[in-house]
Amino acid sequence: MQNIKVAVDAVVFGYNSKDGLQVLLIKRKVAPFKDSWALPGGLVGDDESLEDAIQRELKEETGVNINYLEQLYSFGKPNRDPRNRVISITYYGLVRPDEFEIKADTDAAEVAWFNSKKLPQLAFDHREILTAAHERLKGKILYQPIGFELLEKKFPFSDLEKLYMAVLDRAIDRRNFKKKVLKYGFLEQTTEKQAHDGAGRPGNLFSFDVDKYYQLQKQGINFEI
Amino acid sequence: MQNIKVAVDAVVFGYNSKDGLQVLLIKRKVAPFKDSWALPGGLVGDDESLEDAIQRELKEETGVNINYLEQLYSFGKPNRDPRNRVISITYYGLVRPDEFEIKADTDAAEVAWFNSKKLPQLAFDHREILTAAHERLKGKILYQPIGFELLEKKFPFSDLEKLYMAVLDRAIDRRNFKKKVLKYGFLEQTTEKQAHDGAGRPGNLFSFDVDKYYQLQKQGINFEI
DNA sequence: TCAAAAGTGTTTGAACTACACCCATGT
DNA sequence: ACATGGGTGTAGTTCAAACACTTTTGA
Numbered sequence: 001m002q003n004i005k006v007a008v009d010a011v012v013f014g015y016n017s018k019d020g021l022q023v024l025l026i027k028r029k030v031a032p033f034k035d036s037w038a039l040p041g042g043l044v045g046d047d048e049s050l051e052d053a054i055q056r057e058l059k060e061e062t063g064v065n066i067n068y069l070e071q072l073y074s075f076g077k078p079n080r081d082p083r084n085r086v087i088s089i090t091y092y093g094l095v096r097p098d099e100f101e102i103k104a105d106t107d108a109a110e111v112a113w114f115n116s117k118k119l120p121q122l123a124f125d126h127r128e129i130l131t132a133a134h135e136r137l138k139g140k141i142l143y144q145p146i147g148f149e150l151l152e153k154k155f156p157f158s159d160l161e162k163l164y165m166a167v168l169d170r171a172i173d174r175r176n177f178k179k180k181v182l183k184y185g186f187l188e189q190t191t192e193k194q195a196h197d198g199a200g201r202p203g204n205l206f207s208f209d210v211d212k213y214y215q216l217q218k219q220g221i222n223f224e225i
Numbered sequence: 226m227q228n229i230k231v232a233v234d235a236v237v238f239g240y241n242s243k244d245g246l247q248v249l250l251i252k253r254k255v256a257p258f259k260d261s262w263a264l265p266g267g268l269v270g271d272d273e274s275l276e277d278a279i280q281r282e283l284k285e286e287t288g289v290n291i292n293y294l295e296q297l298y299s300f301g302k303p304n305r306d307p308r309n310r311v312i313s314i315t316y317y318g319l320v321r322p323d324e325f326e327i328k329a330d331t332d333a334a335e336v337a338w339f340n341s342k343k344l345p346q347l348a349f350d351h352r353e354i355l356t357a358a359h360e361r362l363k364g365k366i367l368y369q370p371i372g373f374e375l376l377e378k379k380f381p382f383s384d385l386e387k388l389y390m391a392v393l394d395r396a397i398d399r400r401n402f403k404k405k406v407l408k409y410g411f412l413e414q415t416t417e418k419q420a421h422d423g424a425g426r427p428g429n430l431f432s433f434d435v436d437k438y439y440q441l442q443k444q445g446i447n448f449e450i
Numbered sequence: 451t452c453a454a455a456a457g458t459g460t461t462t463g464a465a466c467t468a469c470a471c472c473c474a475t476g477t
Numbered sequence: 478a479c480a481t482g483g484g485t486g487t488a489g490t491t492c493a494a495a496c497a498c499t500t501t502t503g504a
Contacts, residue, residue, distance in 0.1 A: 200455030
């Protein structure tokens with residue numbers, strides 16, 4: 001009789017122009033790795049789909065409800081959990097941190113956003129999972145417009161640039177980037193201007209038109225940065 | 226107490242220029258889906274890694290030993306197996322069909338290669354898995370030189386073209402394709418010529434130089450068709 | 451008036467596409 | 478000699494990369 005448990009864990013990315021790319025972590029309040037930071041997640045219910053399970057765990061442990069969620073990879077080394085055999089099916093998700101309050105709940109002592117470049121020690125093999133998620137995000141953002149899941153509905157163009165620079169961790173030429181993105185035609189320039197956050201000229205706000213994107217996609221355009 | 230079983234299944238692709246792109250299937254000799262064709266696979270042992278499990282199952286069920294193997298996706302809908310809850314972690318692999326004999330063994334009544342465009346009805350959600358594997362292969366072959374895992378050590382250039390056409394299911398310009406591939410510099414033209422299989426001018430044989438590929442990759446080249 | 455961030459256009463080279471004729475071999 | 482498949486080059490166009498100055502605002 002097989003004796004393996006099935007868990008789901010998620011790497012939830014958030015972004016804002018002030019704090020850059022962030023990851024949502026919980027502090028464990030039980031052994032093993034008590035008081036370590038870890039990815040939110042938990043065991044899958046017997047009659048629950050994997051997606052339902054991770055959404056439930058995220059809600060329970062962090063208060064987050066996620067719009068973009070994608071399966072990442074399944075980790076199954078026999079000893080990745082010191083107690084017993086657990087395979088973890090991992091997901092990564094994208095959220096706008098300002099849309100809700102995070103709050104610890106049943107299984108977590110604490111919840112917090114960490115800058116993706118200043119992460120603490122993590123429990124289990126969660127660092128490896130996080131690295132894989134970041135790599136996947138880097139790759140995917142180049143050919144699917146998932147970056148918009150991380151931005152407000154209306155955003156100054158510079159936010160999009162900064163997001164791409166934060167995710168890809170490299171400089172991007174402002175003019176070429178803008179040309180490239182705008183040529184796809186799914187960004188709408190609103191009449192509004194950015195509310196200032198200090199000095200500098202306020203930028204025009206843009207919005208991502210999902211319907212237009214699907215429509216253009218049907219006509220055969222291919223988003224690639 | 227959680228009651229979920231963990232299985233692994235694999236989509237094994239083979240290729241030769243005569244039969245095109247093929248997939249390895251087994252005929253089930255037990256219910257459910259008795260006598261249906263299915264992907265090779267089975268339950269993971271308690272102390273076995275996922276990769277070990279799928280390699281073992283492939284060996285047991287088909288006699289195949291695989292060089293290129295990559296995790297694909299995990300399927301976990303509650304009712305995908307009519308008996309009880311089974312989640313399947315799926316892999317896809319690439320082999321050269323001529324390198325070994327396939328033979329049915331313990332759990333399989335029969336093993337056979339099927340042309341990827343002429344597949345039979347499949348058990349469970351295996352058709353969905355196969356489609357996902359083919360899509361992944363299509364995508365991956367465009368930016369990683371995994372196609373060579375499907376060819377003999379020495380091959381005429383036309384085999385590579387035909388392979389790409391079979392995988393991508395579209396026509397490719399012969400001259401442009403050759404230019405593109407050769408510019409990377411990891412293909413070596415041998416002094417040998419193709420043994421004829423009927424009429425036509427025999428082509429030069431090429432070989433893929435893995436070491437050179439890694440070396441070039443370190444220097445920063447990026448394979449992309 | 452100065453500092454900070456947004457806005458914008460051109461030039462140059464590289465890469466991709468389209469395309470057709472000759473060559474070596476077997477029958 | 479003919480049928481089959483292998484081998485090859487060029488011209489035109491499109492796309493990517495490099496690059497710097499002006500404008501608007503707050504302090």
